[in-house]
Amino acid sequence: MTGTGTERPTAQATARPSTPAAPPARPGSAPATDRQGGWVLPMCVLIVGTFMSVLDASIVNVAIPTMQIELGATAESIAWVVTGYSLALGVVVPLSGWLGLRMGQTTLYIVCLAGFALASALCGLAWNLGSIVGFRILQAVPGGILPVVTLTMVYQLVPRERIGAAMGLYGLGVIVAPAIGPTLGGWLVDQVDWRLIFFINVPIGVLGAVAALAVFPRVRPTNWPRLDIGGFVTSAYGLFALLLAFSKGEDWGWTGYRVLILLVSGLLSLALFVVIELEVDHPLIDLRVLRTWPYTLSLILLAIAMTALFTGLYFIPQYLQLVQHETALESGLTLLPAALVMVVLMPLAGRIYDAIGPRWPVVAGLLVIAYGSYLLAGMTTATPRGDIELWMAIRNCGIGLAMMPMMTAGVSALRAELTPSGSAMNNIVQRVVGAVSVAIFGALNVAAQAQLTSDWSGLLHSGADALPQVAAERAHGAAGLLPMYEQLEAAAATVTYDNGFFVSAILAVIGAALALMLRSGKPAPAGGQGPVEV
Secondary structure: OOOOOOOOOEOOEOOOOOOOOOOOOOOOOOOHHHHHHOOHHHHHHHHHHHHHHHHHHHHHHHHHHHHHHHHOOOHHHHOHHHHHHHHHHHHHHHHHHHHHHHHOHHHHHHHHHHHHHHHHHHHHOOOOHHHHHHHHHHHHHHHHHHHHHHHHHHHHHOOHHHHHHHHHHHHHHHHHHHHHHHHHHHHHHHHOOOOHHHHOHHHHHHHHHHHHHHHOOOOOOOOOOOOOHHHHHHHHHHHHHHHHHHHHHHHHOOOOHHHHHHHHHHHHHHHHHHHHHHHOOOOOOOHHHHHOHHHHHHHHHHHHHHHHHHHHHHHHHHHHHHHOOOOHHHHHHHHHHHHHHHHHHHHHHHHHHHHHOOHHHHHHHHHHHHHHHHHHOOOOOOOOHHHHHHHHHHHHHHHHHHHHHHHHHHHHOOOHHHHHHHHHHHHHHHHHHHHHHHHHHHHHHHHHHHHHHHHHHHHHOOOHHHOHHHHHHHOOOHHHHHHHHHHHHHHHHHHHHHHHHHHHHHHHHHHHHHHOOOOOOOOOOOOOOOOOOO
């Protein structure tokens, strides 16, 4: 029997009520009266967990150089603080839906929030490299589950006709957190201590767990589906292998046997995962979500938008620190206006979705992303900081306008019992695309920069006397040519960043064309049945 998910509807995930007028309370969700008027407070509590877990994934990057010095680690070994966290996320995220059904979404959220706070405290107390890597892996377990269970609970607590506004608030945690991470992390590291980036999670996590106990419905599950062990093993290894390959490809060599073995075995494992999920009665992730075209389209658009987001977060700090020699705090402050743009636009985009549907906000947002990326593709080594702030703000206007409508359109198109699988798939795509896009663009940048530097540096040796300024510097020996070589290297790096933004612009234009297939108009009322056909 093909995976039907017949045991999936539980006390936490059953069909939506068929009529909007005074429907019976859906098990596992708030009562109808609460859903109509009291969903804002639970949403604010949900944002705490999502924001904290997603922020921590980006804020740590800024502290890596300082942690390397204090812990006496090499550059390659300290990278496992980030790599280990990412690999653990790949393993645990597919389990999120099953854990929600077994424990109940509310219980799972509270346990994960408290667990994340505890693991964060341990990270802050780390005494050497091994302890910080181990505690970061432990921290990734609740950190990977929190965004998934939060998205699932949004669709259980919020009436369908207000889902856009709710997802706009949800976006403050998912998208704004990584945007402000460099600024907050830079300030904490430069002005206080790197350990505070972990300790700050403890009071937030404890208060969030207490608030969740007070405002969330506590309903016990009535069904306990068995764990799809085959699906778990194949998905865990497949995601682990791919994330490891893309994380270490630049260090190990993309054509090295270790990377090639990881890539091939990871892809084969994920292919086997698909076969297993289509055959078992109770799949770990119900792949029927991919049969709903609006949802599948939303995943494609989400991948494009996440690529744009992470290339900006990856390229701009490097450009500011390596080319323009700004500090970590200064580069973070340069990105702050763009982050504030998304703080404003995320809730607004949700209201626009409720009013006109996802098509036109997503199309407009992706076109704005393309325009902002095109502007950034014109950077030079001397581009003023104000121009970078403006161009990133324009780009983030598009991300803030498009991201939540595209995610909302996809998950809203699913039946209620498929929401946990859809939420898990959304988070898998975000994690994998974030890691893969940074790895691919990073590898291409390194190769292109090396080639450009080699080609251009030839001017300093062969036939260079034709350039008077070079000949004058050569008279002073290597010390005279060093500043010129540094300028050449900075120019080569800037060209590679420009190429990355140009590729992002092209992808965004393609995404805008695909987004024309999204539905337009207000969402179906609470009693609507099934996805809206295009």
